[in-house]
Amino acid sequence: MSTALITGGSAGLGLEFARQLAARDHDLVLVARxxxxxxxxxxxxxxxxxxxxxxxxxDLSVPDDVARVAQRLAVVGGRPEDGALRPVGLLVNNAGFATAASFATGRITTERRGIDVMVRAVVELTHAAVGQMxxxxxxxxxxVGSVAALTAGGTYAAAKAYVRTFTESLAVELKDSRVTATLLSPGFTHTEFHARAGIPESAIVPEWGWLDAEYVVRTALADVRRGVVLxxxxxRYKLASAVLRAAPRWAVRAVGKYR
Incomplete structure (x- = not known):
């Protein structure tokens, strides 16, 4: 049995990660606002x-809050009988952020918060965890990234592109250790994510384009156990990703925004 820390652990994919890991007898640290x-x-x-x-x-857009979570992740551990906290063996950087506004007309404070949650917090928490690991x-x-990382979909796609490259780079750095780094890149998945951003699911893609959260999480955890990087x-989303990687960028830009 090990301990997993999940950001955004009270809803959506984070909640599903918590349920599946608990069912496998993992202790948990749940982070959310x-x-x-x-x-x-x-x-x-x-x-x-x-x-x-x-x-x-x-709130992972607040530096002091990120620092508190990082402090928990940095725990190396001690004797449980002495009341020591267990070290975190799995970090799931899942906390998300979305907005329906465009970059040009939206608030820069909102864009900044999104980058703080999706990029800065991921880097800081990963650094804290990987040190003790x-x-x-x-x-x-x-x-948790997104197929959006391969598109031209505003700061959301840009943030997920950063996380993709960051995770691959970390995997390279860790290749001679028993610590692994995996990027989960789901397509459209039924969660609260789009509703919270005010984006109706029916306005994005037909029902056949949506994935089930239970399936996405089960696949991700199986890949973590096997040491898969991507x-x-x-x-359908493996094919979509392959097409996006192979397509000229002018064609990707012509497709429009992915949310």
């Missing part, structure tokens, strides 16, 4: 699976 919802999820998982669940309320010579980083659930 809504403390009440975190406590509800924690109680659900403790009752259903008998695992230990720590609750760590944090390398010291212990075991662990895994799972960064995890793209479903044949």
């Amino acid at each position: 809504d403390e009440n919802r975190l406590n509800e999820v924690a109680e659900e998982l403790r009752s259903a699976h008998g695992v230990a669940v720590e609750v760590l309320p944090a 390398v010291e212990r010579d075991r662990g895994a980083i799972l960064n 995890s793209t659930p479903s044949v």
Whole structure:
């Protein structure tokens, strides 16, 4: 049994990660902004699976909150009988951020918060976790990206492109250790993500284009266990990714925005 820390762990893919990991007897540290919802999820998982669940309320657009989560990730561990915290063996950087506004007409403060959550927090939390993982010579980083990283879809796509390159670079750096880095690149997935951004799912793609969160998470965790670097659930999005990588950039730009 090991401990997993999940950002954005109270809803969407993060909640599904928490449920599947708890079912596999992993203790959890759940990070999200809504403390009440975190406590509800924690109680659900403790009752259903008998695992230990720590609750760590944090807004990852706030530097001090990121620092608190990083401090928890940096714990190397000690003797549990002495009350020491268990080290985190799996970090799931899942916290998301979306907005329906365009870059030109939207608020720069909103764009800045998005970059803070999707880029800065990912880098800082990964750095905190990978340090103790390398010291212990075991662990895994799972960064939730998106097929959008291969498109020209505003600062969201740009942030996910950064996370993609960052994760691949980290995997190269860690290749001689027993610490792994995996990028999950899902396509459109049924969660609360689009609703929170005010983007109706029906306005994006037909129903056949959507994936189920349970399937996406199951695929990602299987790929982490196998040490896969790039995890793209479903044949349809593997093909879509291949087309986007092979297409000339003028054609990708002509497709329009991916959300």
